[in-house]
Amino acid sequence: MAIAGPCTIDPKDPNRFYETAEALKEAGAHAVMGGVWKPHTNPYSYQGYDKALEILMEGSRRTGLPASTEVMDERNLNLAMEAGVQMLQIGTRNALNYSLLRAVGQAVAGTDTAVLLKRGRHIGPINEFLSAAEYIVNFGNPNVLLCHRGTLPSCEVYRNHPDESITPLLKEKTWAPVVFDPSHSVGKALHVEACSLAAVAYGADGLCIEANIDPVTGLGDDPKQAITPEAFRRLLQKCESIWELRS
Numbered sequence: 727m728a729i730a731g732p733c734t735i736d737p738k739d740p741n742r743f744y745e746t747a748e749a750l751k752e753a754g755a756h757a758v759m760g761g762v763w764k765p766h767t768n769p770y771s772y773q774g775y776d777k778a779l780e781i782l783m784e785g786s787r788r789t790g791l792p793a794s795t796e797v798m799d800e801r802n803l804n805l806a807m808e809a810g811v812q813m814l815q816i817g818t819r820n821a822l823n824y825s826l827l828r829a830v831g832q833a834v835a836g837t838d839t840a841v842l843l844k845r846g847r848h849i850g851p852i853n854e855f856l857s858a859a860e861y862i863v864n865f866g867n868p869n870v871l872l873c874h875r876g877t878l879p880s881c882e883v884y885r886n887h888p889d890e891s892i893t894p895l896l897k898e899k900t901w902a903p904v905v906f907d908p909s910h911s912v913g914k915a916l917h918v919e920a921c922s923l924a925a926v927a928y929g930a931d932g933l934c935i936e937a938n939i940d941p942v943t944g945l946g947d948d949p950k951q952a953i954t955p956e957a958f959r960r961l962l963q964k965c966e967s968i969w970e971l972r973s
């Protein structure tokens with residue numbers, strides 16, 4: 727299972743998102759993602775725009791793929807739920823924001839909306855991650871995907887230290903699908919494939935990958951770490967061979 731799309735939807739260029747979504751669908755993606763609201767370290771960077779939510783939903787409608795985006799607060803959460811986003815993401819910065827986790831759990835209770843919860847960037851015990859997921863599922867919707875995406879880098883080479891080796895530990899302790907995000911782990915398009923293959927070999931059920939038809943001119947993280955739909959297709963084909971071997 728692969729979720730793919732640009733880090734940030736460019737509200738001035740909706741066609742870029744539609745074309746990316748269509749190319750990713752054609753390349754085998756199962757859900758399309760796009761950042762509407764962004765948790766940037768630098769407060770002067772682009773912070774998101776509500777209008778991008780309409781673009782996300784239109785891309786989902788055109789492709790028939792479920793839409794996924796990160797919500798950072800209850801305002802984002804309400805707008806995303808009203809718009810019908812099928813998979814909410816909780817990013818690493820909010821991984822332990824218990825009031826948001828509780829609000830998300832309440833909002834998705836009794837719906838089909840899934841939640842992709844990312845593990846905090848700071849290395850924490852696996853149980854801390856599982857307890858965060860428990861805050862959501864407690865309200866009755868068990869549809870949570872556990873996503874790890876690298877921890878604080880142990881060297882300057884990668885953006886974060888790829889932590890795909892925790893996949894079997896997560897799978898040992900929970901029934902929830904485990905998804906790996908290679909893009910924010912390595913932070914370099916060149917290494918996304920190797921990191922994805924390793925995660926799938928370790929047992930990951932899915933991948934969450936930044937991709938853009940033209941990464942170089944994309945917003946947010948895309949110039950450095952997004953892959954093209956063509957690279958995504960090749961990567962997914964290789965991962966599928968591993969998934970088959972494992973089954």
Ligand code: PEP
Nearest residue numbers: 733817818819844875910
């Ligand atoms: C992102 O998806 O662009 C992002 C900021 O992710 P993370 O929460 O993993 O840093």
Ligand code: MN
Nearest residue numbers: 733936946947
């Ligand atoms: Mn990003």
